[in-house]
Amino acid sequence: MDEISTSALLIFLFILIVISAYFSGSETAMMSLNRYRLRHLASAGNKAAKRSAKMLERPDRLIGLILIGNNLVNILASAIATIVGMRILSGFNIDEAASVAIITAVLTVVILIFAEVTPKTYAAVHPERIAFPSSFVLKWLSLLLAPLVKLLNHITGVLLKLLGIHNVKSDDALSQEELRTVVHEAGALIPQRHQDMLLSILDLEKVTVEDVMIARSDIYAININDDFKQINKQVIQSPHTRVLVYRDNIDDAVGFIHLRDALRLQSKEDFSKATLVRALKELYFIPEGTPLNTQLANFQLNKTRIGLVVDEYGDIQGLVTLEDILEEIVGDFTTSMLPAPSDEINAQKDGSYLIDATINIRELNKEMDWDFPTDGPKTLNGLIIEHLEDIPSAHTSLMIAGYPLEVVDVADNMVKTVKVVNKLT
Incomplete structure (x- = not known):
């Protein structure tokens, strides 16, 4: 050069x-x-x-x-x-x-x-x-x-x-946790309410039907062996569009009656227990432990909206509806866009809260931004009894997950009301 x-x-x-x-x-x-x-x-x-x-x-x-x-x-x-x-x-x-x-x-x-x-x-x-x-x-x-x-x-x-690497093609698939991070970091690009809904959808596989079901003791149901006048009264006063019908014991469930069908039968002269039984819809059973994302797909596949949760012995544990699962995604259905205050949680002047002990722990944590353990009992009553390994008496004080609790009322072998103070720091 x-x-x-x-x-x-x-x-x-x-x-x-x-x-x-x-x-x-x-x-x-x-x-x-x-x-x-x-x-x-x-x-x-x-x-x-x-x-x-x-x-x-x-x-x-x-x-x-x-x-x-x-x-x-x-x-x-x-x-x-x-x-x-x-x-x-x-x-x-x-x-x-x-x-x-x-x-x-x-x-x-x-x-x-x-x-x-x-x-x-x-x-x-x-x-x-x-x-x-x-x-x-x-x-x-x-x-x-x-x-x-x-x-x-x-x-x-x-x-x-x-070196053990056999595939060099680009793989951009996101894991669930990575997708969760993407939603969190979206900021103003996705409204907060939509972010909450997306995160709730991602959480569906972590939540089981027991977490959202109506407990066995709280199911509104009709005993077909009751007096017919009493059955008529229960149909008229039903707060739900679908009501479980059983014989003497709720484990002997016979079907669901749609309130629309029951009211139509009541308008006819031949309304009787026999015609009511003939109008029942077939029962749909859900195994305990079924994740909500699986159950949502099963409801769609079976073209049904309501099912009974049963344990390994076939005993009925609770009732789950399609609405219960949808509420996990979009929140409670109310006539207002603002969150409705829970009837089960009552704030006191001293900063504590009187809480109905039958409340679902996940719902309590979500509403109060608390962190009671959710990997065991599903209700606050169950959590207290498991913690004490006994049914407590009124005015028993205890500490769970850093939260001071006082049992206020006990009845029917259950904790009914609990006083809870915010977590100690």
């Missing part, structure tokens, strides 16, 4: 550094692209997004292509810089070893600043601005350097298999 002027070599060196910066920035930009936004843009017809998405399907090939170009440019830049540096430093009576050291130091600083840190930082902040135009150039480079890229990928593929 003796016949090439130093100024020409400097211009060529400058061009090589610019090309190196392009490759460095392209690599960072392509790898920093939001894959989900990229897919959205690609599905909307953005050609640059389609090219980028196609190349990112095989990141090993993309990285191989960029690194081949970047290393070739950097090696060539190093050679030219050495020649230019030697020519410049030859007039300063500096020995060869010192000249090489100075050239190496200067070139390293220049490449780090102008060909690595600056372009990569800019590309990380504005990935689409760099990646989309670059994808056009990289596409043609991939065709031009295809044989070299394939050879490089084959060699690296063999080495990766020795």
